Amino acid sequence: MSKIDDLKLLTLPHAHQLQTITPIARVEIMKLEQPTTLQPVIYEPVVCLVLQGGKRAVIGDRVLHYTAGDYFVAAAEVAAMGQITEATPDRPFLAVNLLLDPYVITKVLLDAPKGKEPAKPAGFVATSADDQMMDAWRRMVSLLDRPDEVSVLSPMIEREILFRLLQGPSGFLLRQLTGSENRLSSIRKAMSWIRSHFAEPIRVEELAAIAGMSPSVFHKHFKAVTALSPIQYQKQIRLHEARSRLAQAPADAAGVAFSIGYESASQFSREYKRLFGLSPARDARQLQAMNSQG
Template sequence: MIGQISEASPEAPYLAANLYLDPAVISALLIEMSDMREPPLDTGFRISKADPELLDVWRRLIGLLDRPDEVPVMAHHFEHELMFRLLQGPQGALLRQIAGTDSRLSNVRRAMRWIREHFAEHLSIEVMATIAGMSVSVFHRHFKAVTSLAPLQYQKHVRLTEARRRLVSEHDAAATVGFSVGYESASQFSREYKRLFGASPRRDADMVQTIVDPGP
């Protein structure tokens, strides 16, 4: 997931909190909760409205930033309560998939992680399917269900996103960056970059840099 903060100030800062979904924590909670049959996997990315109980746990968890001495004891309890609330909510089925080490979602996530680690290499769908422990046809179907992208399209998105990061942070030439993320043709890199981000590599990077550092 990629996001951009478009509105923030010293008076009204933007606070983002990210919590790692630990399969071990989810599995431990499921043992204490009633068993439920694993539902069909439809997508690996979902959005739902947080209820007051869930927001209250987040508020108490974030409040520990002002009381760091309590973190070693209380953070663990708040994390478990947060996972419990999520398991009871509309995302519960997805969390159960994450907890299952042999689930289809877990296998696809393993392939996604491998693609992110080898995005600059020439990858084949057969190798990706082997990493996931699935046949090519089954892997392709479940991968697209999770990411809304075909496996090779996902690799392309990872390449181009990393290229954008390098263009903005390292200020290298577009062709140099394109080759570094696995493209063999500068023109192909520029064409696919523009298709995804709406502008040529250099122009897009300059616009992003202006947003990040607007200057005086």
């Protein structure tokens, strides 16, 4: 039996729903039994190891495909379109996620060899897991069958998984996720400002000052990290916030549009439908129906 098949068999009994929060800190299991259409998502810092099926992520003008044995790492709050491409009831899409904690990564970095920062660091990467990574994940998932051991052993295995990541192609992402004086960290400061002030007009000059860069250098590195321009990134954040507000309570589309910074309700409606596939009003009705069923 291959390592990936072994890990899959260990994981499946604990995959109870679309997203299963496990007793192991920061470890989640994803399971879907049918393909999906492209859906907008904002990736939090995470590593996702696919055990079965396939997934596609469209981030700006970049398209990433990853299947069983591949992992995806996001080290910034990246706005993307995600799609499950391979999944059936008999062979569902299955993946394990580890949410990245900068504090834990920092502790591992104290003992890890230093790596070189690329000239234009991206905020994400997809690559294949090696045998050592698979072995570490197997030991982590096997703890779900031995819950009494989780509190003692899972922190050590998490450190090993992070160490393996640091030694691989995604190592520079994890290093920059913890750093205070590097390009990705500087860009994330600007991204954080946009998320906190999404309803306000933005100027590249002001964002560049937050990142401590010239406007031209800032724009280049922002696009490298997010695959979007600052304006495009803000639009994604605004529309996700609009959808969240529509899901939580009934509201008219125009009111939501103005509350998130749009000056034109018709423009908001067009851009909302382009991203989510439905008009704000129709999507709100679907979201509220789903909430009432839940």
